[in-house]
Amino acid sequence: METWKDHMATQTEAQKELAELIVTSLNLESVKPADIDPEAPLFGGDLGLDSIDALEIALAVSKRYGFQLKSDNPDNRTIFTNLRSLSEHVEQHRAAA
Numbered sequence: 332m333e334t335w336k337d338h339m340a341t342q343t344e345a346q347k348e349l350a351e352l353i354v355t356s357l358n359l360e361s362v363k364p365a366d367i368d369p370e371a372p373l374f375g376g377d378l379g380l381d382s383i384d385a386l387e388i389a390l391a392v393s394k395r396y397g398f399q400l401k402s403d404n405p406d407n408r409t410i411f412t413n414l415r416s417l418s419e420h421v422e423q424h425r426a427a428a
Contacts, residue, residue: 356391369415
């Protein structure tokens with residue numbers, strides 16, 4: 332039986348760092364950072380993350396990268412789509428910070 336891991340895209344270095352931050356900040360003991368597919372949905376998918384987890388991720392990102400992910404940002408649905416989109420957003424804004 333194939334799983335989502337069988338079709339997983341390779342993580343970039345920035346995505347690896349962010350995946351580690353997500354796993355650590357959310358205490359996802361059953362998930363290895365390397366197992367988070369950059370293209371898989373962060374919410375409603377295999378990770379089972381919810382809106383509270385989004386707040387935790389936003390807090391961890393602000394502490395690590397020095398900029399705020401604001402809860403009222405109209406682009407949040409796009410930003411938090413998957414690891415790839417979140418990583419791209421972090422990379423764009425951490426460079427500006």
